[in-house]
Amino acid sequence: MKKIIKFLFIFFVFGSFVNIDASEKNHHSNKYKLGNIEIEGVYTFITPPTAKVAAGYMKIENEARKADTLLSVTNVSFAEKVEIHEMIMENQVMKMRPLLDGLNIASDEEVYLKPSGFHIMFIGLKEPIVKGKMYKGTLNFKNAGSITVNFKAVDRGYHPDKDHHKHH
Amino acid sequence: MLSKKILLRRILPALFITSIVLTVIAFFTLQKSSHNLDRVDVNFSLETVNGDQFNQDKFLKKPSIIFFGFTHCPDVCPSSLQLLSNLIQDLGDDASKINFYFVTADPDRDTKKILKEYLGYFDKKIIGITGDKAELNKLYGALNIYIKRIDLDNNNYTIDHTASFIILNNNAEIIGTMIHEGFSKLLVIDNFGKIQFPKEEVKKNIIRLLQL
Ligand SMILES: [Cu+2]
Numbered sequence: 001m002k003k004i005i006k007f008l009f010i011f012f013v014f015g016s017f018v019n020i021d022a023s024e025k026n027h028h029s030n031k032y033k034l035g036n037i038e039i040e041g042v043y044t045f046i047t048p049p050t051a052k053v054a055a056g057y058m059k060i061e062n063e064a065r066k067a068d069t070l071l072s073v074t075n076v077s078f079a080e081k082v083e084i085h086e087m088i089m090e091n092q093v094m095k096m097r098p099l100l101d102g103l104n105i106a107s108d109e110e111v112y113l114k115p116s117g118f119h120i121m122f123i124g125l126k127e128p129i130v131k132g133k134m135y136k137g138t139l140n141f142k143n144a145g146s147i148t149v150n151f152k153a154v155d156r157g158y159h160p161d162k163d164h165h166k167h168h
Numbered sequence: 169m170l171s172k173k174i175l176l177r178r179i180l181p182a183l184f185i186t187s188i189v190l191t192v193i194a195f196f197t198l199q200k201s202s203h204n205l206d207r208v209d210v211n212f213s214l215e216t217v218n219g220d221q222f223n224q225d226k227f228l229k230k231p232s233i234i235f236f237g238f239t240h241c242p243d244v245c246p247s248s249l250q251l252l253s254n255l256i257q258d259l260g261d262d263a264s265k266i267n268f269y270f271v272t273a274d275p276d277r278d279t280k281k282i283l284k285e286y287l288g289y290f291d292k293k294i295i296g297i298t299g300d301k302a303e304l305n306k307l308y309g310a311l312n313i314y315i316k317r318i319d320l321d322n323n324n325y326t327i328d329h330t331a332s333f334i335i336l337n338n339n340a341e342i343i344g345t346m347i348h349e350g351f352s353k354l355l356v357i358d359n360f361g362k363i364q365f366p367k368e369e370v371k372k373n374i375i376r377l378l379q380l
Contacts, residue, residue, distance in 0.1 A: 047246070048246065049286075052240055055242035089348075092330055092331055093330050094241075096328075098321075116243065121242055156247055
């Protein structure tokens with residue numbers, strides 16, 4: 001009997017470790033590969049309760065010999081409409097415009113979608129963006145095809161580089 | 169040739185006195201230049217999201233820090249409100265000596281109710297202002313704020329707007345601005361001499377600028 005209990009105990013403890021390991025892995029794998037396109041640091045900021053819009057950010061790297069274009073973002077259940085936008089600061093005036101032909105990523109280039117620059121604009125939020133939650137969306141590229149990514153909801157002031165202390 | 173003695177006894181003291189005189193002159197010149205500051209001298213009548221009166225007299229009791237934005241703005245506006253909330257926290261007790269305002273650039277969509285709920289998410293000292301377009305336009309003009317509606321597809325629109333904070337002293341004069349630097353930091357610019365204060369010391373510089 002004791003042996004069985006011991007076995008069960010070890011089995012149980014080991015099993016729970018395996019489980020923790022699996023969930024940890026999921027949590028940190030904010031990196032995606034789609035052919036020659038690499039996507040990293042996908043996030044969105046938490047929003048005030050009445051906010052009707054949010055913005056999504058990431059880094060897109062194109063290792064292909066040809067340029068590619070992010071044409072659209074679809075399969076977003078938490079917003080009515082999704083657009084690809086650019087933001088320009090001119091003499092302290094903020095200007096935001098949709099990129100109707102998509103976002104171009106030249107060959108061997110990396111493009112950052114980041115605050116005050118390019119962003120995925122979520123319009124008509126159906127629910128506020130809550131910290132820690134993941135928000136799904138499918139990125140559609142002209143050449144590379146489509147991939148579904150998770151936007152990690154983070155506090156304002158978050159910077160993806162701080163996650164892995166790269167530039168210190 | 170000048171001997172070392174003469175240098176020490178005559179020239180150095182002379183230089184010393186000259187530098188003091190120049191410092192005093194510079195000080196008074198700087199003080200005087202406050203008369204050249206832009207002043208809010210327009211009459212407008214608005215209300216805060218709580219229904220309190222808001223007019224030009226509100227700029228006379230306390231200094232003010234004002235930001236213009238709208239709730240349909242994805243990152244500049246909420247980030248600015250977050251930075252302002254952080255500054256208010258940093259200021260501690262001194263924060264009560266300043267009025268903080270968020271004025272909508274989009275009165276069509278930002279009703280009192282929507283703006284109030286939105287601001288409830290940030291520091292409670294930030295007072296929301298919305299209301300009549302004509303009255304708001306007077307305020308934008310008085311503070312040199314650029315606001316332009318840009319129509320997009322599907323009846324949607326966005327608003328180009330000045331994204332710097334306006335700092336008024338308690339005489340309704342534009343004494344400085346705060347601008348964004350990389351979205352995580354603010355830079356204070358003094359309108360007396362266009363001095364850019366170091367970003368690490370926004371709190372100290374606000375206290376110095378407003379002489380709190
Ligand atoms: Cu946008």
